[in-house]
Amino acid sequence: MKPDPAPERPLSREAIRELLGPIPPERVELLFAEARQVKRQTCGRKIFLRGIVELSNCCEKDCFYCGIRRSNPDVARYRMEEEEVIAAARASFRRGYRSILLQSGEEKTPQAVDRVERLTGRIKTETDGRMRIVLSLGEQEPETYRRWRAAGADLYLLRIETSSPRLYRSLHPRNHLHQRRLECLHTLRELGYQVGSGMLIGLPGQTPGDLADDALFLKEIDVDMIGMGPYIPHPRTPLARQAGKVSPAERLLRGLKMIAVCRILMPEVNIAATTALGTLDPAGRELGLAAGANVVMPNLTPPDYRREYNLYQGKPLEEDGILGLESLHRRIAAGGDELVLDEWGDSLHFRRRIRYSNGKLKRP
Numbered sequence: 001m002k003p004d005p006a007p008e009r010p011l012s013r014e015a016i017r018e019l020l021g022p023i024p025p026e027r028v029e030l031l032f033a034e035a036r037q038v039k040r041q042t043c044g045r046k047i048f049l050r051g052i053v054e055l056s057n058c059c060e061k062d063c064f065y066c067g068i069r070r071s072n073p074d075v076a077r078y079r080m081e082e083e084e085v086i087a088a089a090r091a092s093f094r095r096g097y098r099s100i101l102l103q104s105g106e107e108k109t110p111q112a113v114d115r116v117e118r119l120t121g122r123i124k125t126e127t128d129g130r131m132r133i134v135l136s137l138g139e140q141e142p143e144t145y146r147r148w149r150a151a152g153a154d155l156y157l158l159r160i161e162t163s164s165p166r167l168y169r170s171l172h173p174r175n176h177l178h179q180r181r182l183e184c185l186h187t188l189r190e191l192g193y194q195v196g197s198g199m200l201i202g203l204p205g206q207t208p209g210d211l212a213d214d215a216l217f218l219k220e221i222d223v224d225m226i227g228m229g230p231y232i233p234h235p236r237t238p239l240a241r242q243a244g245k246v247s248p249a250e251r252l253l254r255g256l257k258m259i260a261v262c263r264i265l266m267p268e269v270n271i272a273a274t275t276a277l278g279t280l281d282p283a284g285r286e287l288g289l290a291a292g293a294n295v296v297m298p299n300l301t302p303p304d305y306r307r308e309y310n311l312y313q314g315k316p317l318e319e320d321g322i323l324g325l326e327s328l329h330r331r332i333a334a335g336g337d338e339l340v341l342d343e344w345g346d347s348l349h350f351r352r353r354i355r356y357s358n359g360k361l362k363r364p
């Protein structure tokens with residue numbers, strides 16, 4: 001039998017707000033040490049792998065911070081061929097990946113929806129049902145989410161970007177609705193997906209209080225996984241003009257502190273050390289693991305496409321989820337953790353909530 005849930009240390013909103021504001025380096029170290037300890041108790045030394053395939057950079061949305069927003073004319077738009085996606089899935093499966101994340105800009109056309117349904121079904125079949133399929137394809141109709149789930153998708157990642165409706169409005173055109181995003185998260189959960197969310201950290205106008213609310217929001221909606229990262233200005237976007245002069249080191253620090261706070265608040269969820277951390281510092285991802293993250297998401301997109309999937313400036317292009325696996329393995333081992341292959345990497349939180357729901361103790 002699994003042990004009881006790790007005791008959750010209460011962290012008040014005020015305490016979180018303070019931790020996310022300016023604190024001396026010694027306190028930052030204590031925060032990271034505590035998060036690491038919580039991670040050891042719940043996740044052990046295991047670091048899970050999820051390969052990312054960036055299916056397409058076409059996007060119907062126009063978010064003020066994002067490099068692939070619809071009105072950026074400098075992006076060479078692409079859609080990967082289906083066979084290219086399947087080839088990436090096969091290659092990663094052979095190397096021990098058991099979880100693959102299909103990501104793209106938001107596309108809602110029937111063709112785009114059909115394509116994802118086909119891809120999901122094919123990857124599931126070709127891997128004998130042994131690959132977890134994670135989708136991160138934005139806001140969609142409930143019927144679309146239902147079809148993709150029926151085709152075999154297991155998890156869905158939809159960042160709320162910020163839990164503050166006010167801040168959300170300042171970052172998006174008027175027809176991008178915070179409420180709609182919340183509804184999508186709710187629908188995904190109802191459909192039986194493992195649900196992931198997260199936010200941008202260090203946005204112009206975002207306060208430590210906003211970030212504290214973000215962390216508490218993720219706990220409140222009971223996410224299974226968290227994918228969040230520092231905001232990095234992209235020069236061809238409207239928000240870059242307001243981004244101010246925040247150093248990469250400061251942006252990184254905020255991201256790491258947020259990981260640590262979330263780990264302490266939610267001991268059993270999966271937390272990804274995201275690409276944006278690695279953009280701010282060559283060791284950013286490892287620092288993320290040392291601050292409490294337990295998932296890494298190497299990039300499996302073919303290099304020619306990857307260049308055009310520029311959400312923010314300086315996104316690393318050279319890393320290869322297949323060829324770079326050995327060195328990733330070593331870097332993770334150097335931090336005292338162990339990269340695990342051949343495992344789905346579902347969060348303890350999810351496994352527990354399923355167990356409870358099967359035993360009819362708690363509805364997921």
Ligand code: 5AD
Nearest residue numbers: 065066067159230231232234311312
């Ligand atoms: N900096 C960091 N992350 C960004 N994203 C979009 N633009 C940026 C940026 N400038 C993130 C958003 C989105 C995810 C796909 O990429 O959080 O949900």
